[in-house]
Amino acid sequence: MTIMTYRQALHDTLRAEMLRDDDVLLMGEEIGVFEGSYKITAGLLAEFGPKRVRDTPIAEEAFTGAAVGAAMLGLRPVVEIMTINFSLLALDQIVNHAAKIYGMFGGQSKVPLVIRTPGGGGQQLGATHSQNIELYYAFVPGMKVVAPSTPADAKALLLAAIRDDDPVLFLENLALYNTKGEVPEENVPAQIGQAAITRPGKDLTLIGYSRMAHVATEVAEQLASTEGIDIEVIDLRSLRPLDRDTIIASVRKTHAAVVLEDDWLTYGIGAEIAASISDGAFDDLDAPVRRVAMAEVPMPYAKPLETAALPSRYDVITAIRQTLAAVGHRTGKNSPGASAPGKSSAGSSSTGVPAGVKA
């Protein structure tokens, strides 16, 4: 184990895979001479040369599509799209081509492609540069989408993505690049399609991915020490496929769930998580699944507005408190740790409060 940043873990893993396999090459804007907008590829042009580290023109559609074509002939390109916002320009090549080619031709051609791209927000980059649109990829059969929240997962999932024979959208996050954590020496790929319980607990299931999985762990630790609330934290890690079993098993134990996401609430990633929980754990939920997400506006530049629009730790804690209170209100128990055997209808539907009132 060594302690390193998320950025370092990505850099070292790219390098290790390029050393391991000559078919791995990097393509993207400013990844060579400029060493990457966020310096993930620093030094790799010097080490591997322009054939394997390709600075591309500003042409997201064609260089991403070219990576798809190269993958069809057996190369294993790792494309960097500078931020996920720009990936909209390559979406046709990703959704209509990379994700379709294996199935559309009856399984005759694999597309071993990785697209690395950071999401984010909170950097005052304004409306077009602060979006989290991983949904656009997680929605598409044929795509695989992973979203590591720690340096260790950044390494393990990048190894898995590069060695996978399908197109993988590898979601990074601007706010995570400088975060540190332990990373194993060995190159052991993670299993794509599986979530991880990063903190076991019994009072409530807190679910996140990418930056929000990070926030989830912090908040859980804080509430455990300050208020003795015992939260189980799930890091989704893989958005497609989605590991519903791990989520449902947890909620069947805790009877309550809060979902955290950095994208917009309506139709966001959390909608599927909440819908799945409300279905699979229907008889075990003691309170509605709560979602914490961005305000649904074009992100303003001004700091106070941007801050107000982004989910904060305080928002997460509020959501947890209100959810536990709702549990207590249905189970009669008031200790935050209360876990009733199941739903009691006591004073529920009989309280004739009109639903659907916006806060």
Add this chain to the structure above:
Amino acid sequence: MTIMTYRQALHDTLRAEMLRDDDVLLMGEEIGVFEGSYKITAGLLAEFGPKRVRDTPIAEEAFTGAAVGAAMLGLRPVVEIMTINFSLLALDQIVNHAAKIYGMFGGQSKVPLVIRTPGGGGQQLGATHSQNIELYYAFVPGMKVVAPSTPADAKALLLAAIRDDDPVLFLENLALYNTKGEVPEENVPAQIGQAAITRPGKDLTLIGYSRMAHVATEVAEQLASTEGIDIEVIDLRSLRPLDRDTIIASVRKTHAAVVLEDDWLTYGIGAEIAASISDGAFDDLDAPVRRVAMAEVPMPYAKPLETAALPSRYDVITAIRQTLAAVGHRTGKNSPGASAPGKSSAGSSSTGVPAGVKA
């Protein structure tokens, strides 16, 4: 009232608005000389000339973006994108520009733009031409997304979209163009952002939009006559904004819901509907919200495979039966019309069946 097809209603409404307002112009591929891939614009080039009915080159990004720029200067362009699959090529201009310009510049420039485009499936068009990706627009603050299922709504919502000062994605459907219905003579725009209860009922709420709202009504009528099941049907009509109040009020009455969609289930439009119901009507639901959607595969060309991948009336009926059975199983009542006052925990969480098992 006159009986006409969905196609005719669109055509007549475009014509009426062009006669009413000189600022309305049409842009798109093959809408003039070719009279439109699906003939919605037949005859309009002859009547209004090439200045107001513009055949564009095959350049979705630039002609859609040009419509955005023209709208910034006060024109009211109505763009036709031949099918929603091709809109991926224009997504940057729609999501990063049309939907952002009003907010990003502090409310200084309106974008009165309509983008008409059909979704579909079931035409054996294969993996890249059979997608339903309205989600990509419904997810975005700044966009408005409407999805009429009847000729009357096609007219009323198109009137509203053209007269609205925001970018509106107007979702049509290949399978609806030839469907007929009554259409009022008067040009009365609908209210964007509101769902409609197209059939009142008390046993279960069946929710759909576009083609699936059509299917919902048919199935409801059938089950009413054959089995005396009294289903309330909601046609969403507007995907963004989403009218949660109407949905929740209905489910609080029926205590059960089934959501129909032509897109993929995981992260699809139905996920938000199911999540919202499970939250807002938490204490009133007597069974999990069931979703009926496409199989999650790249759509195959071969008819038997395509048919298997698409939701059928039979699938909808199965989902309704199983949901009503689940209601009976929780409320103890077995008549399909049973509507218990609320959740009873009787034999619910105590039935220790492991959840999360995939069918």
Add this chain to the structure above:
Amino acid sequence: MVSHTRGGEPRQRRSPAARGKSGADAPPPAGGEQLTQYYRDMLLIRRFEERAARAYTEALIGGYCHLNLGEEAAVVGLMAALRPTDYLFTNYREHGYAIQRGIDPKRVMAELYGRADGVSKGWGGSMHMFDLTHRLLGGYGIVGGQLPLATGAALAIDYRDGDDVVMCTMGDGTAAIGAFHESLNIAALWNLPVVFVVINNHLGMGTTIEKSAAEPELYKRGAAYRMAAARVDGADPAEVRQAAAVAVESARGGQPYLLEVMTERLRGHSVVDPAKYRSAQENERLKAADPLHTFAAKLAANGILDELDVEGIEKEVASVVAEAAAFAANSPSPSVETLFDYTYASPVPNDSRRLPGQPLFEPAPLPGGASA
């Protein structure tokens, strides 16, 4: 006739060893036998497409169906310029290309019928034919979608110092889309072994080239990328082959190439398009210009082909097409069990294999075990 524009010097000239004989000139003019073969190939495409059109009206073929009628000489000449190991990326109008690459017409027709023996196992249909052994790397239905892919395939060849070439065909309307610009720029910038071929039938669906291109002489756009380019008449397969051979050898030498082939689309955009937007006189002109007849006449005039030969070839071709249709009709539909087999190449846990009628989770069993 062929008009030319010169490309710039390749920035990084490949060693002939690595790239094979570079910048070769056109091959020697084709002899009588070869010309007869071209005619046979053109006729096969003609009759195959006519049969496909009939099958469509009989509802044996579904979806969109675009035919090569009128473009037979272009298809035959272009394919004749490729080595078997060269790659082809094309669009949805690709039946003739598939056959010319050497794929059995039976499997092409079976794909149109959506059967298990089709080139794409029935998953692709008319627009999406693919065959790795014959190096047809796909027909694509998204206009311009094949250009970045072809560019990337050329990159892979270059990356491995191979000496194969990628040919990427497209229609004239496709020259207006962004991917055209992005792809040609990258191909020229990186000296990739790719030939971009515009099949200019001067129509999109109903939109003329004059209404879709500010510079309707499309080969001239090569200059925007210092890419060598030429325009050739697509009515004569030998001429097309000569021009294509120059383009292919240029690409093999590390100089990508833009070739514009002038053709005519004899019918509508797809089998369901009556092409009302064409005048009777325009249709007259088309009949007169039918390359199948003009080429046959040319061969007859040169004493290469007589009435009898033509009849013989007709018979041959007729039986090939009949066999193809029979084979397709008797091939089974792909089994519904295979529906979830082609979502991912690398198996992955939690992949959805749910049919529309199935629940996301098994419903909890009813008390007393009555089943829902």
Add this chain to the structure above:
Amino acid sequence: MVSHTRGGEPRQRRSPAARGKSGADAPPPAGGEQLTQYYRDMLLIRRFEERAARAYTEALIGGYCHLNLGEEAAVVGLMAALRPTDYLFTNYREHGYAIQRGIDPKRVMAELYGRADGVSKGWGGSMHMFDLTHRLLGGYGIVGGQLPLATGAALAIDYRDGDDVVMCTMGDGTAAIGAFHESLNIAALWNLPVVFVVINNHLGMGTTIEKSAAEPELYKRGAAYRMAAARVDGADPAEVRQAAAVAVESARGGQPYLLEVMTERLRGHSVVDPAKYRSAQENERLKAADPLHTFAAKLAANGILDELDVEGIEKEVASVVAEAAAFAANSPSPSVETLFDYTYASPVPNDSRRLPGQPLFEPAPLPGGASA
């Protein structure tokens, strides 16, 4: 010096009445006063940008911040060629353009600070300045995003037979993106009154033009659309203005135009880029070529500007910039109450106005009314 390529004849020539005097030649060379004004304008941009860079290090400005340092002559010359009623679409490197369009530097600086008095009320920041009265129709952060918009604005002008012109500026790296091709083709095809200007500082971020364009002489790409085009040295505002005037009048006459302006970027791509990829010698060359100094020297040599004038102008400009910074610092931040005010122009029911911490639905009140 200026190099030219000719465009094709406009397909539909506009009546001079409708479009104003068309295809006019360059205006008479600028006189001493005007040249002095150009210098003053250039210096204002220089000092304004330097102040912005400082404010960024003081964390008064956030996000990305791209400066016009080194491009002052190009900015001044281009803006001098526009009528007040002409429109400008530009990219994220637009502070100087905003000032030259006549927007008070105070409001430009306030936008950089993210304050309510900013040109975009603090919602846009450095990359997204907009002002309708001065017809700055936006700085855009998505590379190439402004091209289709500008084309559409020109379409609207043409639709109404107006005689205004749209100018659309972009960087050299932007010429590689698909929207460039699609937009120029449509503009030329429809004879729209738009001038596309490439500010060629021969760098994307760190990628040179030779590595991003197969035809690095970008103005030559106009030929791919039969669009008139020219390249001009961007170090002299008068030269730039002359070339721009020709381009603008051509567009006014219904012939869109592609103008390439050769410039230098004196610092990194944005304020946080140390530009390590540049050699010391390259930096030397840049210092020597600084247009502010070369232009000042030229004016001095021609006896138009002396030491004293320069000092005077420095003082003027310094106080304008100081006032701008002071104004920005004292302007209030936009109120959080306005967060939901700019999602839609037409109010609509069920629009989400929920803050991240708020529930989707009011939680049911607790028994005994204790609140959650």
